[in-house]
Amino acid sequence: MKTVLRRTALRLAALAALALPFPAGAQEAPWPNRPITIMGGFPNGSGVDIYARKLAEPLSRVLGVPVVVDNRTGAGGNIASEYVARARPDGYTFLLGTAGTHAINATLYSSLPFDPLRDVTHIALLGDVPNVLLVSPQHSPNLRSCADLISAARARPGQLNYASTGNGASTHLAGVQFAMAAGIDVLHIPYRGQGPAMLSLLSGETAFFFNQSGPSIGPSRQGQVRALAVSTRQRLGALPDVPTVEEACGLQGFESTTWYGLLAPPHLPAPIQERMAREVARIITEPDFVAWLTENQGITPPADPGPAAFRQVHERDIARWADVVRRSGARVD
Structure with a gap:
């Protein structure tokens, strides 16, 4: 009798275990497993568009999924920037942002529908333009x-x-x-x-x-x-x-450059941020890519493309461009 009861209890326990939901992570295929989109805020043929398409090709090879470029223009790049700021942080939507979209616009526009610094995850600094x-x-x-x-x-x-x-x-x-x-x-x-x-x-x-x-x-x-x-x-x-x-x-010390950078929606999981940052850094520091940047685009590769260094540049440039915008008198309401 004890043996029968024990077998029954084990069967009931097994059935109960089968009825429990699997953890969400166990049901999902490893990232990435579907196409990735790099958003741009400027028209086809712009510097941002040229860079995004150049980056997408090798990135697609190393990640094993298609990487496509989608330009949503308007409002000085704010339309694409807002879209990415509100997108799901699942690793399938990124933005090729600029000092214009995420530093200059912070002062240029009287109000923005997103925070240029808080509503992003920094992936990689792509170069000085x-x-x-x-x-x-x-x-x-x-x-x-x-x-x-x-x-x-x-x-x-x-x-x-x-x-x-x-x-x-x-x-x-x-x-x-x-x-x-x-x-x-x-x-x-x-x-x-x-x-x-x-x-x-x-x-x-x-x-x-x-x-x-x-x-x-x-x-x-x-x-x-x-x-x-x-x-x-x-x-x-x-x-x-x-x-x-x-x-x-004869204008001593004159310099006016901006930057390109790869950004993601806020709260992107750290493993995805780290993988994407690592792959992008590897691509943009390859000799052929560096030659394309410097000889074909006139872009200076970053000394440190990593997320932490990128964030420091971003924070500094918000303050730096705020002074230029105020002195220019430019304003968009």
Whole structure:
């Protein structure tokens, strides 16, 4: 009788165990097991788009799943930034953010639907992005140097205009910094993205344009635009014959660069953050990728791409750009 009762108890215990739910982690396949999306806040062909697509290909290989790029443009990159800030922190949605979207916009906009610092998980710093001072050789044949440009601006205060990719964008603020350093009065004309701004320069609507390095290098090499200076302290390997603003314009210490970085929604699980950060760091420090960054895009690879170093750069730049935005008077309500 005791044996029968014992067997019955064991059967009941086994049935009860089967009825218990499995832990959530036991039911899920290891990450990643489906396509990953890198969001961008700027149009196709922009510097952000170019970098995101370049990164997606090797990232897809090492992770074993498709990595796709989805650009949701508008509001200075805020639409894509808000989308990612509110996305599920499951490791399938990332953002290729910039100093513009997550540092400049913090002061430029009177209010944001997300917190640029708290509503993210830092993955990897992707590089420093300079601007290139461009003019049109067809429509401005007399502007052959930065000195020529400054002289023309001083001769016609408030009349010489320049393009940007939007009010408060890094391409706008580089122009503000340049005008303040040179003591000139120039007119800012904002456009909706890199394409329309470049077209305005090529058509003669605007006189100059501090465009980001990536979309500037090809047209410069092809002679469509004339590169007068770069906004870094050292010359770019991609444009070795183009002087710095300090060299060409005599503006001591001038520098205007931003950064690209890979971000995720807040509260991303640490194992996913660590794996993604490790894979991205490995990719962007490979010799071929470094050569692409420096020689094709004019981007300086980060000394430390890791999440902790990225967060420090991010925190510092919110304060740094706040001062530039306030001095520029730019504001979006």
